[in-house]
Amino acid sequence: MLTRRSLLATPALAVPGCSFLGALPGTLSGADMARGHLLRTPFAAGTPAETRRTKIAIIGGGIAGLSAAFTLAEAGHRDFRLFELEDSAGGNSRAGRNAVSAYPLGAHYLPIPNPESSGVRHFLERIGTITGWQGGKPVFDPYQIVADPEERILHLGRWQEGLIPAIVPDADRADLAAFFAAMDRFRDHKTSDGRRAFAIPMDLSSRDPDLRALDALSFTAWLDARGWSTPTLRAHLRYCTRDEYGTEPGEVSAWAGIHYFAARRGEAANCAGDAVLTWPAGNGYLAAAMARRVAGHIEPGIVVAAVRTSGDGAQIDALDVANRRRIRILADAAIIALPRFVAAHVVAGASAKGFGYSPWVVANVTADRLPAGQGAKLAWDNVSATSDSLGYVVATHQGLAAVPGPTVLTWYTALSDMTPATARTLMTDRPLADWQRIVHDDLMAMNPDLAGAIRRIDVWRWGHAMVRPVPGFFFGGARENAAKSAPPLFNAHSDLSGLSIFEEAHFRGSTAAEAAMTHLGFAHVSVHTA
Numbered sequence: 365m366l367t368r369r370s371l372l373a374t375p376a377l378a379v380p381g382c383s384f385l386g387a388l389p390g391t392l393s394g395a396d397m398a399r400g401h402l403l404r405t406p407f408a409a410g411t412p413a414e415t416r417r418t419k420i421a422i423i424g425g426g427i428a429g430l431s432a433a434f435t436l437a438e439a440g441h442r443d444f445r446l447f448e449l450e451d452s453a454g455g456n457s458r459a460g461r462n463a464v465s466a467y468p469l470g471a472h473y474l475p476i477p478n479p480e481s482s483g484v485r486h487f488l489e490r491i492g493t494i495t496g497w498q499g500g501k502p503v504f505d506p507y508q509i510v511a512d513p514e515e516r517i518l519h520l521g522r523w524q525e526g527l528i529p530a531i532v533p534d535a536d537r538a539d540l541a542a543f544f545a546a547m548d549r550f551r552d553h554k555t556s557d558g559r560r561a562f563a564i565p566m567d568l569s570s571r572d573p574d575l576r577a578l579d580a581l582s583f584t585a586w587l588d589a590r591g592w593s594t595p596t597l598r599a600h601l602r603y604c605t606r607d608e609y610g611t612e613p614g615e616v617s618a619w620a621g622i623h624y625f626a627a628r629r630g631e632a633a634n635c636a637g638d639a640v641l642t643w644p645a646g647n648g649y650l651a652a653a654m655a656r657r658v659a660g661h662i663e664p665g666i667v668v669a670a671v672r673t674s675g676d677g678a679q680i681d682a683l684d685v686a687n688r689r690r691i692r693i694l695a696d697a698a699i700i701a702l703p704r705f706v707a708a709h710v711v712a713g714a715s716a717k718g719f720g721y722s723p724w725v726v727a728n729v730t731a732d733r734l735p736a737g738q739g740a741k742l743a744w745d746n747v748s749a750t751s752d753s754l755g756y757v758v759a760t761h762q763g764l765a766a767v768p769g770p771t772v773l774t775w776y777t778a779l780s781d782m783t784p785a786t787a788r789t790l791m792t793d794r795p796l797a798d799w800q801r802i803v804h805d806d807l808m809a810m811n812p813d814l815a816g817a818i819r820r821i822d823v824w825r826w827g828h829a830m831v832r833p834v835p836g837f838f839f840g841g842a843r844e845n846a847a848k849s850a851p852p853l854f855n856a857h858s859d860l861s862g863l864s865i866f867e868e869a870h871f872r873g874s875t876a877a878e879a880a881m882t883h884l885g886f887a888h889v890s891v892h893t894a
Contacts, residue, residue, distance in 0.1 A: 388804070388818065392796035394825035399449050399685060400706070402667050412681065412692035419443035420880055421680055421695035423668050423710070426455020427647075427866055428856045429701030430654035431873030432880075434487065437658050439881060439888040446658065447666040447682065447693070453655050456829055457866070459648025460728060460822070467728045467759040467772045468646025469824045473510070474866050475640050476630030478564050481867050483874050486891040491653040493641065498633035509635050510642045511762055513743040518750070518810055522739035527747055528600050536596035543592055543601075550626035562627035565871040566838075566861050569627070575619070579838045583621030584614040603747065607754050609864075610722025610778040611832050620833035620862070642744065644759045646774070647866060666691075671698055671853065672712040678852050697852040697880040701873055704846055704859045705828060711853065718842030719859060723787040724829035727775040727803040730820045734758070734771050735811035748810045753777040756807065775803050784832070791825045799823040830864030838862050849876070851883045 420436060422429045425448030433446045452458060456470035477484045485502060488494045494502040519529040528540065553561040559570040569575075578586065583605060587593070598613075601621070605613045608624050630637035643649035655662060665685040672679055678698035684691050700707055700714075708716035734742055735758075744762075747755035759772040779787035800821040807814060837843055847860040856876030861868035874891070881888045 387797040388800050389820040390822045392823050399667050413689045415692045417694050418445045419696050421693050421698045422446040424701035425453030427457055427869035428873035431870040432699045432877040433658040434654045435874040435877035446662045448664045449667050451664050454651035457647035457651045459645035464730055464770045465759045465772045466645035467774050472646030472757055473640040473642040476632050476637055478629050480563050480568050483891045484867050484870050501631045501633040503633045508641050510640045510744050515745045516740045516743040518748040523737045525740045532596045536594040539592045539594040539597045547625040550622055562623045564627050564867045576839045579617045579619040581618040582614050582835050583616045583618045586618035606778040606780050610724055610830050612780050615834055617833050617835045619838050668710055671710055699854045699856050699876045701856045720832040721828035722830050722832050723779045724826040725777050726824045728822045729773040731771055732817040736813050737811055751806055753806050788827045831859045833862045854880050
């Protein structure tokens, strides 16, 4: 069995008949650690060489920052600037491209949004993903809905549709049925305050004490209390928490574990509500749509070192990387769209206490041909029941014709069976050839038919891919306190929701922009339900 532990423990794996024979072309990349680590040095000390002014400064160009910028532009306001450390915006929704296809470097899909995710639905309508409405439900561009087949799992040597094995013992089947029935009840439940038990954005979820109490438990402890311990259920739930949170179920809040299954109630007129939207570039498609809308307002390569209030406004000290110049930005308001662990180094008075982050590795594998395998046909998402990797998605799956030919497979894994600090050290120290060997041999175990077809493997490392929703994180105080804004500074990041998903980042960014406009007396119309 190929497991994550064995993949990490051995520098070279021998998979019979298809072992890795040597280094392939490729790159070893990730978030710009050198720029990020400038925050630990006094680089911004001294007199700035230049002072710039803007009405609203947005610090950080991930989905939250881009959503804030998009919201300002849609409201007709032009005097704002977005400052981003990297050379391009998008955060963990960025994408790459080669001669074969665009491909994601991180987030790779968006579920059909809930009705209460009104801001996201408004955005999707503005960029043409929602093409109209029928009976009060959105109509989605069919070419942006994931094409069939959507998912398959390799179990007992054969591929089958779906992500839960079909051939399981009766006890496992009973646990699966009981668990999903419970999730259905949570999904349909409304509390006395009229709120959904679990909603997206999470701020709209019920604050019923019995539901809040779930946050004090781990997901594993909650399952144990109900006697749901059969291997098939536990393996599936482990896959889900690692895929969504980069974290083992024993380290995830029960509230987060249930939210994953019970919060989504997508509505669409032309597809199932549980369908997803995807693109060759993954969520890079959405990031690029936002960035195009505000292209003249984005300043990449700006490392912000300090943000503080100054009189009625904000003072921002930063380094312009390309020009190696210290700059100062004076703004009437600032939107802090930074991960909390970065904000703690940058914003006066900010703390990252209680916030932890999961490391991830993403590899984009260019191959001469599509994978195949016995059983179910190649799907968009392909997972093995005997590997601790999270499988691979096919970047070319959304093509207009399923024509055999070159492809890019985006392979994911969460380094969740070690401490995040240990994983980050490993990510930094391990050379490209060793990562390529791990990825290659894991793919060969799933698809031996790819032997000789892999041409390059590009590896991307996320040291802080997503916030970890550990027990006590949602309602223990740290997250809630961090989410509070003190004008003229407005906090905006998915970290503040505890859920690293597009809808939460969009909600935090767009509502922060609306709050900043209100603070400054700018006219605007909210697109949010609440």
